[in-house]
Amino acid sequence: MKRIKILCIAAAIVVMAFSSCSKEMAGPDRLSVAVFVPGVASGSPIYEMLVSGAQKAVAEKPGASVKVIEGGYDQSTWLDNLRDIAASGEFGLVVTSNPALPELCAKVATDYPEIRFFVADAYLIDHPSIHTVLYNQMEQGYIVGYLAGLVTRNAAPAGPLVAGLVAAQRYPTLDRLIQPGFEAGLKAVDPSFRLDYREIGNWYDANKSAELARSIYDAGARVILPIAGGAGQGVVSVAMELGRQVVWFDGAGYQLAPDAVIGCATVAQDKLVYERVKAILDGGKPFGTADIVGAADGYVGFDPDGPAYRSLSPEIRAAFEKALADLRKGTPDFTLTSF
Numbered sequence: 001m002k003r004i005k006i007l008c009i010a011a012a013i014v015v016m017a018f019s020s021c022s023k024e025m026a027g028p029d030r031l032s033v034a035v036f037v038p039g040v041a042s043g044s045p046i047y048e049m050l051v052s053g054a055q056k057a058v059a060e061k062p063g064a065s066v067k068v069i070e071g072g073y074d075q076s077t078w079l080d081n082l083r084d085i086a087a088s089g090e091f092g093l094v095v096t097s098n099p100a101l102p103e104l105c106a107k108v109a110t111d112y113p114e115i116r117f118f119v120a121d122a123y124l125i126d127h128p129s130i131h132t133v134l135y136n137q138m139e140q141g142y143i144v145g146y147l148a149g150l151v152t153r154n155a156a157p158a159g160p161l162v163a164g165l166v167a168a169q170r171y172p173t174l175d176r177l178i179q180p181g182f183e184a185g186l187k188a189v190d191p192s193f194r195l196d197y198r199e200i201g202n203w204y205d206a207n208k209s210a211e212l213a214r215s216i217y218d219a220g221a222r223v224i225l226p227i228a229g230g231a232g233q234g235v236v237s238v239a240m241e242l243g244r245q246v247v248w249f250d251g252a253g254y255q256l257a258p259d260a261v262i263g264c265a266t267v268a269q270d271k272l273v274y275e276r277v278k279a280i281l282d283g284g285k286p287f288g289t290a291d292i293v294g295a296a297d298g299y300v301g302f303d304p305d306g307p308a309y310r311s312l313s314p315e316i317r318a319a320f321e322k323a324l325a326d327l328r329k330g331t332p333d334f335t336l337t338s339f
């Protein structure tokens, strides 16, 4: 009797071991995609494009599915959000975007090695579970810096020459690419340009960004670049009120204020996310690699389709379009091979 009992227990252990092993090997469904928005999609074009690009790729793949999960503005919860996504066992691929995410994905990957991650607008090389693509935002900053420089100098040739930058927070791509690119664009127009930099402290407080923008405009700047997600709306409202200008980043800028937004330096995040997610769903395995894309290959550019851009003087537009064409051909050369 005792022997039978022991045999039964042993058999049960073997069955359990095999079933958990086969479950492990099958892993989560590779065609089941979680799009994690670290923030709120509405009001942040770079996130809106993340969602639309991933949804388009999934819609074209038979058997694939997608769920969009917003992490909200409290960055301290994002790691737990990602852990919950992984622990659900539902998703084989997590698609997300922003330079803070690779580090969080790497932490989750330690416990869930079968899940794969694609992070746009970020850089991490040599992690077997993670693929990243970084935009050359030095070029993106240069584009709107050059335009802001031309418009400012034209409005106030006697100077002093100053332009504003209202940022949500400091982070490496702002410090090392966006801000230096914006300043390089301004200084390419006139080396005496000065930057008036202010910080909001979060990505949602449009009242605070409006207050900062007002004080920058009052101090003499004519053009401000907001890098502030949804909070950038505050800069636009004050620009409209004071008859000043804004240059916009990422996408969908002109519709906010057709008279105030004079230019928008774009990233083709919808196209990029679509292409990469599609390739991964089709079996591509770019994990472990980190790409950098920019103006030469069309992922960083300029949207000329706005009324306030079209109503700039032909001389300004001609000078700007020449600078843009030169940039696409590599002058100035902001080549990035790693970050």
Ligand code: RBF
Pocket (backbone or CB within 6 Å): 038, 039, 040, 043, 044, 045, 046, 047, 075, 097, 098, 099, 100, 121, 171, 173, 203, 227, 228, 229, 230, 249, 250
């Ligand atoms: N960009 C946005 O447009 N909206 C956001 O809510 C947002 N949150 C961010 C949070 C962190 C921690 C970091 C590092 C960046 C964030 N960005 C956000 C910036 C985004 O990655 C990109 O740099 C800007 O959109 C400019 O292209």
